[in-house]
Amino acid sequence: MREVPIIPDIKGIARSTLEFIIEVSRSSAPNEFAGLMRAEEGVIKDVIFLPGTESSQVSAVLRLYMMPNLSIAGSVHSHPSSNNNPSRADLALFARIGDYHIIVGAPYNMRSWRCYNANGHSRVLDVLDIEFDDDEDFDLL
Numbered sequence: 001m002r003e004v005p006i007i008p009d010i011k012g013i014a015r016s017t018l019e020f021i022i023e024v025s026r027s028s029a030p031n032e033f034a035g036l037m038r039a040e041e042g043v044i045k046d047v048i049f050l051p052g053t054e055s056s057q058v059s060a061v062l063r064l065y066m067m068p069n070l071s072i073a074g075s076v077h078s079h080p081s082s083n084n085n086p087s088r089a090d091l092a093l094f095a096r097i098g099d100y101h102i103i104v105g106a107p108y109n110m111r112s113w114r115c116y117n118a119n120g121h122s123r124v125l126d127v128l129d130i131e132f133d134d135d136e137d138f139d140l141l
């Protein structure tokens, strides 16, 4: 059985982090982009690219066994189609880690993403205008 880390209540995602996610999704197309999201003090600020992530047009596979021991709010990945509903594989992933899962679909803008909970149900994720230290925006592990 996996240990379930305690996820603090999430107030939302930093606007700059979301914009980064959308930009990476756009530039990865037609391939998928995938990563994990980390929250600090209840705000999602970090996107973690895992080593060994396989990017393909069919699916992007996160190698969860390589996941560092961090408090992970959930996952993020893109759908190069405009369909941002979770697939069967997505639902299996959502159930395994975190409770906030963003899917960004084409055309990759502030209206073409959705957030889901661990059960795959659409949920609200507020976009927060906050300032934070640029050096710590994004970890590349």
Ligand SMILES: [Zn+2]
Binding pocket: 077, 078, 079, 086, 087, 090, 103
């Ligand atoms: Zn998907």
